[in-house]
Amino acid sequence: MLGFLRELRGSGSAADQLPGNIYTEFFANIIAEPSGNGCKSADHDFTQGFSMLRTFDTENSNQLEPPTATDADVWIFGYGSLVWKADFPYIDRRRGFVWGFKRRFYQHSIDHRGIPERPGRVVTLLPGDPAQDRVYGVAYRIAASQKSAVLDHLDYREKNGYERCSLEFHEYPTDGAEPIQVIMYVATQANDSYAGDVWQVPCIARQIFSSAGPSGPNREYLFNLAAAMDQLFPGAVDEHLQELVACVRRCIAEDEPQLIRHALLHEIAGILKQEQLAEQAQQLENLLERCQKPGGREWLIHRALQAKNQS
Incomplete structure (x- = not known):
């Protein structure tokens, strides 16, 4: 990371372009590759793996x-x-x-x-x-x-x-x-x-979409329960559960990429305000590590939603 920052500074890139350059090089794949955190695409078959x-x-x-x-x-x-x-x-x-x-x-x-x-x-x-x-x-x-x-x-x-x-x-x-x-x-x-x-179902779904804890992402709990019901009780209807699944999947498909990108660009821009290049590199590496841990995506989504609500 430090070597990349030195090269980036030496290339003469404009200051306002630096967050985007760093995002593209190190963080963009976090959106593209959500495996391992219960963050699958909207059309993923959640009944797999049971x-x-x-x-x-x-x-x-x-x-x-x-x-x-x-x-x-x-x-x-x-x-x-x-x-x-x-x-x-x-x-x-x-x-x-x-x-x-x-x-x-x-x-x-x-x-x-x-x-x-x-x-x-x-x-x-x-x-x-x-x-x-x-x-x-x-x-x-x-x-x-x-x-x-x-x-x-x-x-x-x-x-x-x-x-x-x-x-x-x-x-x-x-x-x-x-x-x-x-x-x-x-x-x-x-x-x-x-x-x-x-808040009713849409807002409950938003809370599930942006939450994670020691046992993992909240959406994983929702999707696993829905998959279990589908497999064990075919034909049984749970309208509340089904509506929540549809809402959370819609959030993942329509909102998640933009929210994560917005949050990451904001975090990177804040880190680049540090005076020392070595400190910037260390904090960027810490950010990358946090994003890749279970719940990292939800943390970014929550920060983006907070900023959106405050604006």
């Missing part, structure tokens, strides 16, 4: 030697990331649904798909029509010997506003089987991170 879902009916347990099932086992129902990211031991899993709820992206995420200063959005359940509304997901059977450790793990994983409750789970496709009593985690409207329907 080995867990492709083997759902043939691999009931994620343990080589699962404990024997007993009457003391418990079932956990997942309707969000637990559908496709079960990071705990289970001895059986079933596809199905619960009656009387609606799944909504009404919960802020400050510890998984966002950070406190830039919260993401994740799902919770709202009361619905007991005879009409269904939420589809996956129930996992937890062996009695592993129950305490798994519930402690999930209590920590869902610590940002979620509480346990118990209800009946019905298998899919419906085959007349008796319902299963399950535990699930719901973020109530009383918790500090509850966001509700503030």
